Amino acid sequence: MESFPQSIFAVPLILIVYTIYRQWTRISVADVPGPEPESFLLGCLPEMLQSQVAQADFKWQARFGHVVRVKGILGSDRLLISDPKAIQYIYNSGHNIRKQGFRSELTRVITGPGLAWANNEIHRRQRKVNSAAFGTNEARSYVPIFVAYASVKGKLITTPSSHHRHWDQLSTQWKELLAIDMSAVVNTPRWFSRFFLDVIGEVAFDYQFSATDDEDDPFAIALSSVAPGLTIPSKLAIFILALVEFLPPKMIHLFMEYAPVKALQNSRRVTRIAVGVAKDLVDEKAEALIAGKGKRDIMSLLVKANASANLRMNLSETEMLAQMQTIMQAGHETTANTLSWTMFELTQHPDVQSKLRAEIRVAESAMHARGATEFTYVDFEAMPYTVAVMKETLRFHPVAYSSVREAARDEVLPLSTPIVTKSGKTITELPIPKDMILVISNAGYNRLDAQVFNPERWLNGTVQTTTSVGVYGNLMTFGSGHRACIGWRIAVYEYQAFLVELRKVTLVAQFMGSTATVAAPDGEEVTVTLLPDTHMAPDAYYEVIGSVVNPTTIKMYQCIDMGTNLDMKLVDDTIKLMHDQRFYAKMFSPGD
Numbered sequence: 001m002e003s004f005p006q007s008i009f010a011v012p013l014i015l016i017v018y019t020i021y022r023q024w025t026r027i028s029v030a031d032v033p034g035p036e037p038e039s040f041l042l043g044c045l046p047e048m049l050q051s052q053v054a055q056a057d058f059k060w061q062a063r064f065g066h067v068v069r070v071k072g073i074l075g076s077d078r079l080l081i082s083d084p085k086a087i088q089y090i091y092n093s094g095h096n097i098r099k100q101g102f103r104s105e106l107t108r109v110i111t112g113p114g115l116a117w118a119n120n121e122i123h124r125r126q127r128k129v130n131s132a133a134f135g136t137n138e139a140r141s142y143v144p145i146f147v148a149y150a151s152v153k154g155k156l157i158t159t160p161s162s163h164h165r166h167w168d169q170l171s172t173q174w175k176e177l178l179a180i181d182m183s184a185v186v187n188t189p190r191w192f193s194r195f196f197l198d199v200i201g202e203v204a205f206d207y208q209f210s211a212t213d214d215e216d217d218p219f220a221i222a223l224s225s226v227a228p229g230l231t232i233p234s235k236l237a238i239f240i241l242a243l244v245e246f247l248p249p250k251m252i253h254l255f256m257e258y259a260p261v262k263a264l265q266n267s268r269r270v271t272r273i274a275v276g277v278a279k280d281l282v283d284e285k286a287e288a289l290i291a292g293k294g295k296r297d298i299m300s301l302l303v304k305a306n307a308s309a310n311l312r313m314n315l316s317e318t319e320m321l322a323q324m325q326t327i328m329q330a331g332h333e334t335t336a337n338t339l340s341w342t343m344f345e346l347t348q349h350p351d352v353q354s355k356l357r358a359e360i361r362v363a364e365s366a367m368h369a370r371g372a373t374e375f376t377y378v379d380f381e382a383m384p385y386t387v388a389v390m391k392e393t394l395r396f397h398p399v400a401y402s403s404v405r406e407a408a409r410d411e412v413l414p415l416s417t418p419i420v421t422k423s424g425k426t427i428t429e430l431p432i433p434k435d436m437i438l439v440i441s442n443a444g445y446n447r448l449d450a451q452v453f454n455p456e457r458w459l460n461g462t463v464q465t466t467t468s469v470g471v472y473g474n475l476m477t478f479g480s481g482h483r484a485c486i487g488w489r490i491a492v493y494e495y496q497a498f499l500v501e502l503r504k505v506t507l508v509a510q511f512m513g514s515t516a517t518v519a520a521p522d523g524e525e526v527t528v529t530l531l532p533d534t535h536m537a538p539d540a541y542y543e544v545i546g547s548v549v550n551p552t553t554i555k556m557y558q559c560i561d562m563g564t565n566l567d568m569k570l571v572d573d574t575i576k577l578m579h580d581q582r583f584y585a586k587m588f589s590p591g592d
């Protein structure tokens with residue numbers, strides 16, 4: 001037992017010596033310009049990993065160009081890449097430049113041995129089975145579900161018991177809001193996250209998480225708690241994790257499985273819960289398939305594809321269960337955050353918001369004129385301005401703002417823009433050594449030719465498309481090549497369904513001075529005049545209490561932020577009740 005503490009010190013020491021040795025004995029990228037490291041120990045990693053998302057990428061890209069040498073720990077190098085040709089090469093190099101081993105193992109902790117974890121042959125096999133559930137037709141078939149979920153009106157009340165629960169929630173929410181000085185902050189990303197968890201549960205597994213209705217669902221809570229635990233690492237965490245990157249794969253695996261790191265422990269716990277839920281679902285789908293009652297959710301399609309795949313090509317039970325976690329993790333926060341960023345940009349750009357609303361209104365009239373009540377994917381595809389807003393948000397706010405790869409052998413990267421090295425040479429291709437870590441800056445690539453948010457660029461032909469890179473809009477937001485986002489079609493329809501439906505019923509306003517013009521749900525516009533010092537949160541419903549100045553203007557006395565999950569039918573009923581003769585006089589005195 002006495003040798004145990006010594007080995008604790010020996011392992012990091014060997015690693016440190018090995019890391020430094022590796023630096024000196026392979027192809028060097030030392031001549032590539034890049035920022036000065038903060039220290040030998042940590043390099044530039046704290047600035048890269050602790051600052052606001054992609055801020056370091058933008059800063060270094062502007063200063064050093066599209067390939068930047070960034071110091072890691074102990075003098076090691078990595079390259080930060082936003083050069084289109086280099087990115088295209090990296091993603092088309094098959095498995096010669098692969099997902100970094102460390103990231104794969106980290107992914108395994110979060111999702112199990114599913115598609116996002118796999119490399120090489122295993123990835124090829126898993127991707128083939130998965131692709132049966134992610135084609136264009138499959139994505140289109142989910143649109144009615146997205147539209148139904150996104151339609152806030154009338155969604156929440158489904159059964160008498162939940163009716164009462166919501167009544168309680170709503171009135172409690174009102175009382176609480178009124179008690180805190182007529183203002184409240186609504187955590188929109190959180191609401192969206194729960195909405196998207198519900199909807200992905202439905203399309204992926206025909207399973208109801210009810211995360212929107214039930215804050216206590218253990219699986220929903222567990223899933224939502226994974227991502228935050230993995231962001232903004234401390235300097236110590238940065239050092240340890242960067243050191244682990246250099247471990248042999250087996251040791252990385254052991255670290256991920258057993259290290260007493262809180263975020264990892266949490267992920268392992270979620271994995272255990274998810275595997276339990278997934279097992280029941282897979283069994284259910286398999287039984288339904290045998291009974292000839294297979295459904296069209298993603299998991300049913302996977303079970304079917306797996307059953308008909310040749311035995312060497314199909315997924316094991318563990319792999320099948322891991323697909324569920326993969327889809328849940330990859331498919332809910334990503335879309336939710338994209339929608340939150342859209343709401344944010346709309347509050348910053350009222351002109352964009354008006355055009356968006358106008359297009360949706362026209363599409364809605366056309367839909368009603370043909371006797372339909374809900375949008376279809378055909379309607380969605382015929383909304384050019386809405387699609388432009390979506391693409392611009394995806395360009396400006398890629399939720400996966402970088403992806404990490406490593407060279408499986410010595411390689412030479414072609415470049416769109418030549419690099420002038422520190423020693424003054426101009427090079428058009430860059431040799432890199434085996435194991436070189438490549439950080440692909442999706443955010444940096446997306447903003448290469450445009451630093452401002454402007455959806456018009458997608459309509460006026462000013463988008464650069466010289467090098468073909470990404471799967472949607474030639475952006476890197478959904479990644480690229482053989483492991484690009486498999487769910488991108490689903491994500492796009494889902495995102496559009498929510499964007500279109502929310503615009504119909506939500507008041508989003510940017511206040512210029514003390515007034516705002518808001519489009520009412522019926523399409524008319526009303527000007528609201530604010531009291532001094534009133535703050536309006538975006539995305540939420542507001543109850544506005546004020547006096548009518550003229551047919552289109554209300555002078556606002558008070559406004560109540562109602563949050564984003566309002567049941568409008570319930571609101572209508574409540575308002576009718578308040579205006580009932582029996583109660584009206586008690587509630588409102590003349591002149592109010």
Ligand code: HEM
Binds near residue numbers: 326332486491
């Ligand atoms: C706006 C929403 C989304 C964004 C921005 C997004 C982004 C991405 C990116 C960048 C990758 C590649 C990561 C890499 O290069 O290592 C990826 C992979 C993946 N995404 Fe998405 N995603 C979104 C929605 C979805 C949805 C809705 C699903 C499933 C229903 C999904 C499932 C996956 C899976 C399974 C992978 C792994 C693919 C592989 O490694 O072969 N994603 N996603």
